[in-house]
Amino acid sequence: MSLLAYGEPAQSSDTDSSTAAEAEADALVDFTAMLQRQRQGEHGGWFGYDSKMQSTESNQGYYLEQYVLGVLDFSSQYGIDYSISYTAANVVGRPTKFPAYGDYPETFPMRTYGDWWQRAPSATREIQPQNLPKLETHDYVVVYFEEFVVPTEVAIFETFNPGAVVRIWAYGLTKHWTCLWEATESDLARPPSDSRRFAPALKKTTMVTKTLRIDFNHSRLNYYTEIDAIMLCGRTVSKTQNLLAKQQRTQQSRTLVSPPPEVIGSPPSDGTGGPISYKLRTLKFQPNCGKDGATKLHEFINNDLSQFLAANCMDGGETPPQICLTDLPFEILLRILSYLDLKSLFRVGQVSRTFYDISTHPLLYAELSLKPYWHVASSELLCTLARRATMLRKLDLSWCGGFGNVSPTEFKKFLTQRGDNLTHLRLNSCKFLNASCIENVGIVCDNLIELSLRNCATDPPLLNFSCLANLKNLERLDLFQTYFETELLLSMLEGNRKLKHLNLAFCGVSVNMDNVAAHLATYNTQLISLDLWKAHFLSARGLQSLARLHQLEELDLGWCLREASLGDGLFQLLSNCPKLKKLFLSAVRGTTERDLMHIAALGKNLEQLDLMGILNITHERVYDILVHCPKLQLLDLSFCDNIMDRDFQLLADWSRQFNVDIKSSRHH
Amino acid sequence: MHSSLSWTSRVISRALRSSFSTLLETATGGGGGAAAKGATKSGAGAGSSSSPRPRFVSVVCGFAKDNLRHKYKPGKYGEDSWFKASTASADVMGVADGVGGWRSYGIDPGEFSSFLMRTCERLVQCSHFNPQRPVNLLAYSYCELMEQKKPILGSSTACVLILNRETSTVHTANIGDSGFIVVREGQVVHKSEEQQHYFNTPFQLSLPPPGHGPNVLSDSPESADTMSFPVRDGDVILIATDGVFDNVPEDLMLQVLSEVEGERDPVKLQMTANSLALMARTLSLNSEFLSPFALSARRNNIQARGGKPDDITVVLATVAM
Numbered sequence: 005m006s007l008l009a010y011g012e013p014a015q016s017s018d019t020d021s022s023t024a025a026e027a028e029a030d031a032l033v034d035f036t037a038m039l040q041r042q043r044q045g046e047h048g049g050w051f052g053y054d055s056k057m058q059s060t061e062s063n064q065g066y067y068l069e070q071y072v073l074g075v076l077d078f079s080s081q082y083g084i085d086y087s088i089s090y091t092a093a094n095v096v097g098r099p100t101k102f103p104a105y106g107d108y109p110e111t112f113p114m115r116t117y118g119d120w121w122q123r124a125p126s127a128t129r130e131i132q133p134q135n136l137p138k139l140e141t142h143d144y145v146v147v148y149f150e151e152f153v154v155p156t157e158v159a160i161f162e163t164f165n166p167g168a169v170v171r172i173w174a175y176g177l178t179k180h181w182t183c184l185w186e187a188t189e190s191d192l193a194r195p196p197s198d199s200r201r202f203a204p205a206l207k208k209t210t211m212v213t214k215t216l217r218i219d220f221n222h223s224r225l226n227y228y229t230e231i232d233a234i235m236l237c238g239r240t241v242s243k244t245q246n247l248l249a250k251q252q253r254t255q256q257s258r259t260l261v262s263p264p265p266e267v268i269g270s271p272p273s274d275g276t277g278g279p280i281s282y283k284l285r286t287l288k289f290q291p292n293c294g295k296d297g298a299t300k301l302h303e304f305i306n307n308d309l310s311q312f313l314a315a316n317c318m319d320g321g322e323t324p325p326q327i328c329l330t331d332l333p334f335e336i337l338l339r340i341l342s343y344l345d346l347k348s349l350f351r352v353g354q355v356s357r358t359f360y361d362i363s364t365h366p367l368l369y370a371e372l373s374l375k376p377y378w379h380v381a382s383s384e385l386l387c388t389l390a391r392r393a394t395m396l397r398k399l400d401l402s403w404c405g406g407f408g409n410v411s412p413t414e415f416k417k418f419l420t421q422r423g424d425n426l427t428h429l430r431l432n433s434c435k436f437l438n439a440s441c442i443e444n445v446g447i448v449c450d451n452l453i454e455l456s457l458r459n460c461a462t463d464p465p466l467l468n469f470s471c472l473a474n475l476k477n478l479e480r481l482d483l484f485q486t487y488f489e490t491e492l493l494l495s496m497l498e499g500n501r502k503l504k505h506l507n508l509a510f511c512g513v514s515v516n517m518d519n520v521a522a523h524l525a526t527y528n529t530q531l532i533s534l535d536l537w538k539a540h541f542l543s544a545r546g547l548q549s550l551a552r553l554h555q556l557e558e559l560d561l562g563w564c565l566r567e568a569s570l571g572d573g574l575f576q577l578l579s580n581c582p583k584l585k586k587l588f589l590s591a592v593r594g595t596t597e598r599d600l601m602h603i604a605a606l607g608k609n610l611e612q613l614d615l616m617g618i619l620n621i622t623h624e625r626v627y628d629i630l631v632h633c634p635k636l637q638l639l640d641l642s643f644c645d646n647i648m649d650r651d652f653q654l655l656a657d658w659s660r661q662f663n664v665d666i667k668s669s670r671h672h
Numbered sequence: 673m674h675s676s677l678s679w680t681s682r683v684i685s686r687a688l689r690s691s692f693s694t695l696l697e698t699a700t701g702g703g704g705g706a707a708a709k710g711a712t713k714s715g716a717g718a719g720s721s722s723s724p725r726p727r728f729v730s731v732v733c734g735f736a737k738d739n740l741r742h743k744y745k746p747g748k749y750g751e752d753s754w755f756k757a758s759t760a761s762a763d764v765m766g767v768a769d770g771v772g773g774w775r776s777y778g779i780d781p782g783e784f785s786s787f788l789m790r791t792c793e794r795l796v797q798c799s800h801f802n803p804q805r806p807v808n809l810l811a812y813s814y815c816e817l818m819e820q821k822k823p824i825l826g827s828s829t830a831c832v833l834i835l836n837r838e839t840s841t842v843h844t845a846n847i848g849d850s851g852f853i854v855v856r857e858g859q860v861v862h863k864s865e866e867q868q869h870y871f872n873t874p875f876q877l878s879l880p881p882p883g884h885g886p887n888v889l890s891d892s893p894e895s896a897d898t899m900s901f902p903v904r905d906g907d908v909i910l911i912a913t914d915g916v917f918d919n920v921p922e923d924l925m926l927q928v929l930s931e932v933e934g935e936r937d938p939v940k941l942q943m944t945a946n947s948l949a950l951m952a953r954t955l956s957l958n959s960e961f962l963s964p965f966a967l968s969a970r971r972n973n974i975q976a977r978g979g980k981p982d983d984i985t986v987v988l989a990t991v992a993m
Contacts, residue, residue, distance in 0.1 A: 088794055089819040097797075109820055110794070540818065566818060569883040593823060594882040617821050619881065643821045 065240030067156075070149045072096045072234050076215070077146040077406065079433055079459060080115035080485065082228065084510055084538045092145055099233035102161040105199040107642070107669060111163050111230040114143045115509075115537075117222045120612055120638055124586045125557040126505050126533035128454075128480070131400040131428060132373035135345040139170045139187055140376070141219040145231075146406070148215045152177070153238030155184060155213055159203040164230035166200045167192065171219035173379065176211040179407065181379035184209065187221075194224055199232075212241055227642075227667055330358055337362050346377065369393035373400035375430075381405065383414035390418045398428040402458075405436035412436050416444045423448040432458035432482075439466055446472040456482040458507075467492050473499060480505040484535070490515050494523050503528045509560070512539025517564075518546035525552035533558035533586075540564065547573030556581040562590035562614065569594045578606035588614040590640070597625060604628040614640040616667075623651050630662045642669040725837050726903065728763040729936055730756055730989035733945040735953045737915070737983045742782070747789065750983035751782040752913045753828075755789040757796035762803035764796050766832040767850050767985050769913040771876055774826045784817075784826030784879065791816045792832065804900075806832040806845035810877070811893035817879050827878030827890070831864065831911055835903070835991070842903050845896040848874035849914040855929040856907050860922070865897055866914075871972040874914070905993040906934035915982035916948070918965035919955040929988075936992050945988040952986070955979045 075092045083090035089109035094100070100110045107113075121127060130136060158172050170187040184206040191204070216236060222229055329337065341349065341363060353363035369392045374381045381404035404410055415436060423429075426449045431437060437460055445455070452475050460466050467488035478500040483493075484507050493515070497503065506528070508520070517539040524531060531553045536542060542564040550559070551573065559577070574595065578584065587603075587610060589595055595618045603613070604625070610633045615621060621644040630636065641647055641655070652668060659666040736742040736750030747753055751770035758764070768788045770781035791813040795801060802808055810830055817824055829848025836843065844852060844864065851864035867875040875895060880888035903909075908929045910916075916925075925948070932944045955961055956979035969976035 083819055087816060087819040088791075088798060089816055090821075093798075107821065563819075566882065568885075591821065591823075596883075617823055619823055643823070645823060 065153075065242055067237070068151055068153055068240050069235055069237045070151060070153075071098050072147045073150045075145065075147050077144075077433065077435070079143045079145070079403075082113040082115055083109075084513070085461070085485075086513075095145065095147060095231055095234055097233065099161045099163075101163050102201070102232045103163075103199045105163060105197070107164050107228070107230065111232045112145070113164070113228040113230040114220060114222065116142070117165075117225050117228045119223050122223075123637070124533070124612060126507070126535070130373065131398045131430065132346070132371045134343055135347075135373050135376045137376060138189075139192065139221050141170065142222060143220040144217055144403070145220075146215065146217045147234055149236050150214065151240055152212045152214045153236060153240050154210060155206060155236060155238040157203050157235075157237040158184065158206060158216060159201050159235040159237070160218065161199070161201055161232040161234070162229060163199045163232045165197065165225050165227050166202060166229065167195045168220040168222040168225055168229040169202060169204075169218055170221045172204070172206070173217040173219070174209075174211060174213040175215035175217070175407070176213050181217070182209060182211055183207070192221075192224060194226075334362065338365060338367060342368055346373075364392045366392060366394040370395050371398040372396060374404050375400050375402040378403035378406070382409045383411050386410060386414050386418045390421050393422050395425070396422045397425060399423075399426055400428075400430040401434055402430050402432035402456075403434070405434050408436070410434075410436045412438050412441050415441055419444050419448050425451060427451055428454040430454075430456040431460065432456055434460065437466060439468065439471065442466050443471040446474045450474050451477060453477055454480040456480070457486050458482055458484040460486040462487070465489055470495065472496055476500060478503055482507040483511055484508075485510045487511065487514075490519070493520065497523045498527050501527060502530060504530055504532045506531060506533070507535040508539065509535045509537035512536060512541060512564070515539075517542040518549070521546035521549035525549040529553060530555055532556065535560040536564055537588075538563045540566065543568055544571040544573045547571075548576055551576035551580045554580055555583065557583045558586040559584065560586070560588040561592055562588045563592070565592050565594055570596070570599060574599045575602045575606075578602050582606075583609060585609050585635075586612040588612070589618065590614045591617040593617065593619055596620070597622070600625040600629065604632040607633050609635055611635050612638040614638075615644060616640050617643040619645060621646050623647065623654060626655070627658065630658055630664060636662070636664045638665050638667075640667040642667050644668075724840065724905075724993040726835060726840050726905070726991050726993045727758075727837070728765065728835055728909075728989040729938055729941060729992050730763075730765060730987060731938055731942040731945045732756070732985070732987050733942070733949040734983070734985040735949060737981050748782055748786050749985050751785060751828075752915070752983040752985040753782065753785040753789040754911075754985050754987055755793040756987070757793045759796060759801070759803075761837055762796070762801075763835040763837070764792070764806075764809070764832065765911055765987050765989060766792055766830065767911050767913050767987060768828045768830045769848065769850050769915075769983065769985075770826060770828040771874075771878075777881075779825045779881075781826050781828070783824055785828035785830075787817065787820070787824050788813050788828060788830060788877070803834050803836040803838075804843050806834050806843050807893055807896050807898055809834075810845055810847070810896060814877055814893055825879055825881055827876040827880075827888070829874050829876050829913070830896075833909065833911055840902055840993070841900055842909070843898070843900045845893075845898050847891060847893070847896045848876050849917070850912065851914075851917060852909060852911040853925065853929070854901070854903070854907055854909050855926060855933065856904065857933070858926070858930045860926060861907075862899065862901050864899070866917075867895075867897060871969070871974070903991045905991060907991040908933050909989045909991070910948075911987040911989075913983060913985045915956065915980070915984035916952045916986060918968075918982065919952045919963045919979045920948070921964055924951070932988070932990060935990055941988060941990065945986050948988070949984050949986045952984045956981045956984070
């Protein structure tokens with residue numbers, strides 16, 4: 005809400021601050037300047053949103069509402085990065101569509117929704133899943149604003165399928181992230197399908213911030229969620245520098261690790277813990293044993309256990325017998341602790357020497373995931389973990405290292421020490437990666453089966469020359485939204501004949517995808533899943549090459565081949581790849597009615613089919629597909645302009661009849 | 673065979689890809705806030721900057737050809753569309769005329785032109801907007817077509833004009849038969865050229881239905897006619913679609929435009945724009961009058977007479993320093 009009359013605040017930021025009145029105000033009357041002059045004598049409490057004027061505080065700020073100034077990072081977006089349609093850049097500034105509800109290109113949707121990607125052949129398992137919180141984060145966006153404020157409210161304007169926000173983080177002056185709000189189970193009940201201004205109650209805090217990170221979990225959503233704008237409201241502080249110094253002085257450093265105690269917990273007074281049987285013997289308990297030894301335990305549990313427990317509870321005089329954790333054999337303890345998440349594991353290690361020894365055993369660090377701890381991951385943590393993780397097999401450092409917390413040198417050291425047996429490595433959105441880190445990966449980790457480098461797009465590309473050419477055992481390669489040099493990819497394809505899963509989403513701009521497809525057909529015939537989202541320049545020739553991948557179960561050709569006609573490429577693909585379970589043809593506008601007939605005829609195993617935005621789909625073809633594809637679970641018919649409004653009821657009926665989730669959109 | 677769209681977008685996306693990281697930090701103007709429909713008024717005198725920073729005082733008026741079919745929607749007149757946008761470094765205006773022939777294929781011709789103009793408006797606020805290259809603006813807007821979920825087909829002409837405040841120069845790009853005219857001291861100083869393949873078939877940006885690419889006339893943004901020239905205080909600039917240029921003879925236009933030279937009152941400017949649009953409309957419906965369209969038809973051996981009924985869009989601006 006600007007106070008400049010007659011619109012067009014030419015270069016002022018979208019804030020309500022009195023400092024926004026710039027010299028170029030195109031206003032008949034500059035109300036803001038008037039008010040400013042009026043209030044000069046007063047404390048600077050602009051508009052006095054709070055009635056309490058604290059005359060003692062000389063640096064009392066004013067209440068400020070501001071919209072996003074820029075986007076620092078995001079994990080995924082629907083559109084391609086140079087576009088302004090369906091991309092993260094649309095979060096910037098005032099809401100453009102709110103309070104309208106619908107699927108608009110001027111908003112920010114993420115790449116996935118629901119659990120369909122987890123049900124696809126290309127789904128992966130999380131590394132060290134016990135680390136994940138109950139409502140895990142699937143996607144995030146990091147935005148910054150113009151002015152530092154003490155946050156009192158964060159409002160997120162959702163214009164399509166609301167309900168995905170699960171956490172709000174703020175980055176303080178002391179370079180630490182604080183979670184301002186976290187969703188509970190009740191918050192995730194799906195809200196009504198209407199646009200909403202989502203402003204949950206934030207934790208009371210005195211931190212000062214202008215950078216926020218919003219976490220999303222869309223597993224319960226029906227379709228894509230879209231965000232129009234984010235607003236940060238709070239009280240400014242004018243003496244930011246003083247505050248910073250004060251906060252740094254009073255700040256206690258928080259780390260995940262505290263040094264383990266040298267001296268150790270006290271052993272029980274009646275001697276060292278012995279084996280269980282010894283304990284049982286000292287209890288003077290005689291179970292009833294039958295002749296048949298096999299039934300002893302079963303009988304004991306059924307008949308005598310309660311008696312045993314009762315008998316032993318009643319003892320008043322003697323010290324009650326203890327069976328404690330440390331009595332258990334080492335291997336059992338290890339097994340128990342293997343269910344713990346990393347944070348708890350470190351805490352357990354502080355209990356006693358014994359527990360420290362157990363909790364630092366390398367077998368507990370065979371799988372390591374710092375993704376849920378992205379906000380505290382640091383070089384020191386990596387250093388500590390390097391000491392323990394001598395048998396490291398799977399490593400996930402996704403999302404870590406933003407704002408310089410992890411240094412590339414430390415990462416390379418870690419990798420050199422512990423990386424040679426790595427089979428799975430995930431470095432999604434790692435901001436500390438540079439070309440030499442990738443080279444290191446290529447040199448050290450030659451046993452890699454899975455390599456995931458999502459969202460590592462830099463200019464010039466990280467992946468260049470022959471940095472990963474040494475990897476020969478890859479089965480899964482994920483380069484979602486990461487640029488690479490084509491020669492590197494082609495040589496990697498030639499080298500990794502066992503490749504099963506390949507994700508090249510958003511990479512198709514400067515890459516000749518037909519060439520890549522031809523390579524795949526020649527060298528990687530075991531390919532099971534392939535994602536070529538937004539590979540604009542794939543042509544029918546490339547599609548024909550893909551038809552030679554007979555093991556293909558999942559193919560995402562969204563937004564490819566747009567203005568070209570497919571020829572008989574789709575027919576060949578469907579005939580030669582009978583195992584195809586997931587086929588995405590979003591916006592492949594060259595799909596003809598004959599192609600749809602082929603899908604119905606040949607797509608016996610199809611489970612997920614996306615036909616968004618395809619022209620000339622009639623409901624007869626849809627019915628055909630529903631009848632002839634018995635395993636179909638998902639059918640996306642959004643923006644198919646031939647499906648008229650009167651057909652929506654029909655679609656709903658079919659959805660029930662065939663047990664298929666049919667997505668469709670109403671025209672606005 | 674490279675269709676123009678595919679070639680254009682390859683070039684554009686490579687160029688944009690190299691600066692993609694700056695795309696994330698778009699200008700602070702905010703997406704939809706720009707381009708108010710009214711006039712921009714000169715600011716209060718106190719605190720004005722010392723160096724001459726020109727700006728447009730601009731107004732819009734127009735009529736749809738067929739009032740029954742087209743309810744009034746802001747930003748469009750029938751199949752014509754226009755936009756205005758403003759940043760710290762530039763003032764931008766543009767018009768686009770949807771080619772009506774698509775209606776017989778079941779495609780709404782106004783959709784393409786409207787999309788083109790709305791996207792130009794949004795793109796002006798992006799960080800990679802270059803105030804000296806209106807062709808880029810058109811090309812980026814054209815590329816955005818490929819990224820829409822809703823299939824948009826059709827074609828249109830386009831004319832975009834950017835006033836670069838730093839250098840007080842105007843850069844223009846024109847494809848097709850829309851155009852602009854600049855009047856100073858009672859004389860036409862600059863005028864755009866009509867681009868036509870043959871009579872009544874202007875150059876056009878188009879997105880044909882898939883598979884029909886070779887059959888459809890499609891010109892790439894690179895074929896736009898570009899001009900750059902300095903402007904002075906008081907210059908009158910008119911951007912209009914062919915509904916105006918085909919119906920109103922040039923001397924009549926000159927007469928009307930020279931009256932508002934140096935005019936800074938948007939209300940008076942609006943009155944002139946209204947009268948110009950009304951003039952065009954009246955003449956277009958007149959079946960006896962020898963309009964510029966009729967004259968040009970006769971030059972092509974077609975016996976035509978009277979005005980040409982068409983959508984009319986008038987964007988009238990004066991330069992104020």
